[in-house]
Amino acid sequence: MRTLVLFAVLASLRPVAAAAQDSFEQRLLAVPDTASTRRMTYDLTREPHVAGTPAQALTRDYVIDKLRTWGLEAWTKEYTVYIPHPDSIAAWVIPPPPHGPATALPLREPVVPGDPTSAGRQVPPFNGYSGDGDVSADVVYVNYGLIEDYQTLDSLGTSVRGKIAIARYGRSFRGIKAREAEKHGAVGLIIYSDPQDDGYARGDIYPKGPMRPWGGIQRGSILNTNGDPTTPGYPSLPGARRLPEDSLSIPRIPVIPMSYGNARRFLERLGGTSVPQPWQGALPFRYHVGPGPVRARLHVKTERGARAMHPIWDTFAMIRGARYPDEWVVIGAHRDAWSPGAADNISGTVTVLETARAFAELARSGLRPARTVIFATWDAEEWGLIGSTEWVEEMADSLVGHAVAYLNEDDVTQGPRFVGSGSPSLKPLIREVTGLVPDPSGRGSVRAAWLERVHDDTAALTLANLGGGSDFAGFYHHLGIPAAAVGFEGPTGVYHSMYDSYHWMTTFGDPGYRTHQATVRLVALLAARLANTDVLPFDYEAFGTELSRLVAQLDSGIAKRGWSVTTTGLRDALARFTVSARTFAAARDSARGVDAARLHAVNVALMQVERRLTRPQGLVSRPWYTSLQFASDVDNGYATMAFPSVNEAIRYADPAMTERELADLATRVDQARGALDEATAALR
Numbered sequence: 001m002r003t004l005v006l007f008a009v010l011a012s013l014r015p016v017a018a019a020a021q022d023s024f025e026q027r028l029l030a031v032p033d034t035a036s037t038r039r040m041t042y043d044l045t046r047e048p049h050v051a052g053t054p055a056q057a058l059t060r061d062y063v064i065d066k067l068r069t070w071g072l073e074a075w076t077k078e079y080t081v082y083i084p085h086p087d088s089i090a091a092w093v094i095p096p097p098p099h100g101p102a103t104a105l106p107l108r109e110p111v112v113p114g115d116p117t118s119a120g121r122q123v124p125p126f127n128g129y130s131g132d133g134d135v136s137a138d139v140v141y142v143n144y145g146l147i148e149d150y151q152t153l154d155s156l157g158t159s160v161r162g163k164i165a166i167a168r169y170g171r172s173f174r175g176i177k178a179r180e181a182e183k184h185g186a187v188g189l190i191i192y193s194d195p196q197d198d199g200y201a202r203g204d205i206y207p208k209g210p211m212r213p214w215g216g217i218q219r220g221s222i223l224n225t226n227g228d229p230t231t232p233g234y235p236s237l238p239g240a241r242r243l244p245e246d247s248l249s250i251p252r253i254p255v256i257p258m259s260y261g262n263a264r265r266f267l268e269r270l271g272g273t274s275v276p277q278p279w280q281g282a283l284p285f286r287y288h289v290g291p292g293p294v295r296a297r298l299h300v301k302t303e304r305g306a307r308a309m310h311p312i313w314d315t316f317a318m319i320r321g322a323r324y325p326d327e328w329v330v331i332g333a334h335r336d337a338w339s340p341g342a343a344d345n346i347s348g349t350v351t352v353l354e355t356a357r358a359f360a361e362l363a364r365s366g367l368r369p370a371r372t373v374i375f376a377t378w379d380a381e382e383w384g385l386i387g388s389t390e391w392v393e394e395m396a397d398s399l400v401g402h403a404v405a406y407l408n409e410d411d412v413t414q415g416p417r418f419v420g421s422g423s424p425s426l427k428p429l430i431r432e433v434t435g436l437v438p439d440p441s442g443r444g445s446v447r448a449a450w451l452e453r454v455h456d457d458t459a460a461l462t463l464a465n466l467g468g469g470s471d472f473a474g475f476y477h478h479l480g481i482p483a484a485a486v487g488f489e490g491p492t493g494v495y496h497s498m499y500d501s502y503h504w505m506t507t508f509g510d511p512g513y514r515t516h517q518a519t520v521r522l523v524a525l526l527a528a529r530l531a532n533t534d535v536l537p538f539d540y541e542a543f544g545t546e547l548s549r550l551v552a553q554l555d556s557g558i559a560k561r562g563w564s565v566t567t568t569g570l571r572d573a574l575a576r577f578t579v580s581a582r583t584f585a586a587a588r589d590s591a592r593g594v595d596a597a598r599l600h601a602v603n604v605a606l607m608q609v610e611r612r613l614t615r616p617q618g619l620v621s622r623p624w625y626t627s628l629q630f631a632s633d634v635d636n637g638y639a640t641m642a643f644p645s646v647n648e649a650i651r652y653a654d655p656a657m658t659e660r661e662l663a664d665l666a667t668r669v670d671q672a673r674g675a676l677d678e679a680t681a682a683l684r
């Protein structure tokens, strides 16, 4: 493998260290193994392991046992959180007038021949934090249930008030679908997977292919906040003050997820207006919006009160840094699942474990990383990032003081295509390590396969920014700690279904477990660079450049409003930031003989840069989101929004607030630039 640009940088700083780092990395990359990742995937996907269940206690014990076997210091952390499990879930279709007898729908996912876990115990198909109720009403089709879909419905003269809405999955987080249905007066909601989105319209269905079959159901939470909703912003420790159950901002209407096999029985009997063309799904008939004449009955009863409180367990292991033990690199993945969860998220769990095994093997032979590396598996992510959020809230001060970066691994081995995301400061590092890891296809490096897909256009090697949906949120959005994620994607229709199994993974997702191996190598290398590079490998010039480019989004939002508000102040601040970043990089690359104390000062300053883009009161829409770089879109849940404080002011049509937010952000960018200047001064 070739020597890196970064080594050249370091070579000027610490020639001996660079050679040592090279050998550290070569030995680290040699450990991850396809047989080991396959075996752990098999062991951890024997049954569904939902947070708060005995099956999930078993995965905790398995993980701790492995970590200790490899000689690592390992421990668990328990929190008791509000996660109401279902008592009973049922749904009926009531035929059009003269309304014959209601027919109960089969909600169990059918057994698939050849997939043994599909014949085992199942988690009832339900949406976490659904309201309780037993309602019967005419059905109305609301497309994806987005805010704009309800506007379209209005223009068609149809309302969901007093009706049961049926929305398809996709385009937004399911919690937003529940929020909007309730807001518009629906008494119940069915969320189904349309075959157009991840079923037969996309490819062969399971078990012939990887896509969602007629009986496949996407379970999932409809909580729109992060962490235990009874302890917002603080940890669920013993004795913690708890918000009363009836004051929680969770849905009040019953919500049930459905297969397209069941949803069809409503959709094909809807009358009323024919849908606008973009609303047509892939079931074999013309869709109509209703209401009725077909009716639905939905029954949801979940645990309430003390019965809804369950213990959850995060697991941790640590290798203490040999030179900078007070600087931490944290690697995490959630361990809970609605199903066997081979992809979501035993793939991430196994990635963390195998990375830990690699670092442990080196540590046993005397090669410890310079910084401390912490390996975490999180519980109850599926309910609302709960395990990671409670820990981050408990550890906030320590993490702000010590965490260098967080690497998150969620649903990472679904197919052959590399995907990555992260803070713009970490994107150059991600691109760099892809050049050093063999692609699972066996043809060149991950980077080479990636380049081939984008027709050799290096400018198209894009990495996403971090929005909603996984455990990086506590670190990145809540505390301003740089975060990143890497993995591989491909065609899949088994998300949150019983068919997300060892059999699916071994047949379609990653038959040779080479994608698992490649993911581990990427994560191990990222962690090694973050842990061993003397000057933390953040690229703030790339950061400043990317954020500067994103100001155009604000300009177009302002232009659409017809306001005279200007973004010049923010643009200028980002330009000054980028100049300071360039100055720092030049000083770093030419530095000679920097002693440990000065290096420490440099890194302490670098760790401040993104933390200074947070503010204690957070976003107006969501105080928990303190970072002003990026957030999930409050009206979508999954989509990423840059400069959320400003963007939301534009969205809420408030020009004065937009100006205030722009000024606030520019000030904070200048403060972040101050950290870069401090880092430069410490080098000189």
Ligand SMILES: [Zn+2]
Residues within 6 Å of the ligand: 334, 344, 345, 381, 410, 411
């Ligand atoms: Zn996941």
